Amino acid sequence: MDNSTPGMTEMLIKYMDGELGGRERQELEQRLTSDTTLRSEYEEFLLAREAVGQYGLHQKVAGIHQQMMNELKTPVRKISKVTRIIRYSMAAAAGVLLLVAGIIVYNNSKLSPEKIFAANYRSYEISAMRGENEQLVSRLEKAYSEKKYAEVVNIVFDRPYSIHENFLIAMAWMELRNTQKAIDQYKIVIKEAGPANLLREEAEYYLALAYISNKQYSLALQQMEEIQKKPAHLYYSKITPTFISQVKKLNSQ
């Protein structure tokens, strides 16, 4: 039942919109703590505002969605028979050229663990929350987000490290180019994280890269094959046949 007066309803709206000041605001806040009907009405206004926000966001994304879907889809166009023959011929010629160029490039450039590592490694970034959740970010996480990697690996807690912290220590070792320490740390993450923890999948991929950097190619290949067995793995699409064959080549050198 709505016991509030029209004037009071207007006050609630003004209060929600941040347009009520001074004494009026204080009085209303007092009434809201003691009058459950009024508080309930105020909550309904908050929910109405939330609904508007949700609608606005949905419309915003929907407006861009179709545009992006069109951009991300490979356009399929009908082409004439003659055009198709010309295109095939040109594609074949370009293919031969590319092959020749590829052989030249291949002969001139030697495969190295550094090159493969650099092509597949991406720094892991975290963005610490501000405001209400700031207290949830540990000292270690904060240091990592500020890229103070030497500090990250030297922080000692008198409590167990979280999986996320262990993962960040591993990543910090990677950034410091101490791959052996990173390997040890990734193994801890993989051991401690449950099968559904996505950090485990992150650690599995970075462990493979650490092995490559450390020239332990057989172990890297084992790790990559494990990822390849799991289509739902975060990095499944990164373990391409080319990537694997490059590591195999390094292994046979």
Place this chain on the structure above:
Amino acid sequence: MEVSLKTADADLLRELRSGDRIDVAIKTIYRSYFDSLGWYVMNNNGSRQDAEDVFQEVVVSFIDLVQKNKFRGESGIKTFLFALNRHAWLNELKKRGRTLKREEKYNKGQELTETNVSDVMIDREDRMQIINLLEQLGDTCKKILLLFYYDNFSIAEILDNLHYENEQVVRNKKSKCLKQLQQIIREKPELKQTLKNLLNG
């Protein structure tokens, strides 16, 4: 594709929070992550259309969490989007009466690095019901409320856009529309709970 993008997680979050460059940020999310997230849906009994629908839902939920400062960012955007995508698609499969055995196993004792995904992501049906709430209002009401509460226009700016007589008329109209929406919400207790969850997390 995602590796070639220059926009780091932190920049993307800043753009999503600021609102000024939100269109650019949304496009970055699509260009960076649709391929891999869509791939997951399409390789787990989903069609291209399913992948597109789920991704849109994921993007809306993600932006909402970022704007409400509920995304800590500790797991990275990519990891978190994967978790949302996985959750949304498994939920959809459940509704269709199909579940992936592998995922059922995964979901037991699930420990995600961020807040539990099921707590922060609402069902597609629930979201559509919220959208329908606004559709029950007239076009003018919808426009005024969106301009004020979503686009953060002042009453004076709304007056410029909608050509009312004066600011007081706009203010009265806005109040009337909000009360109308409040009444519609009052009559839908289940939806009230969904909105409360969205509001309070």
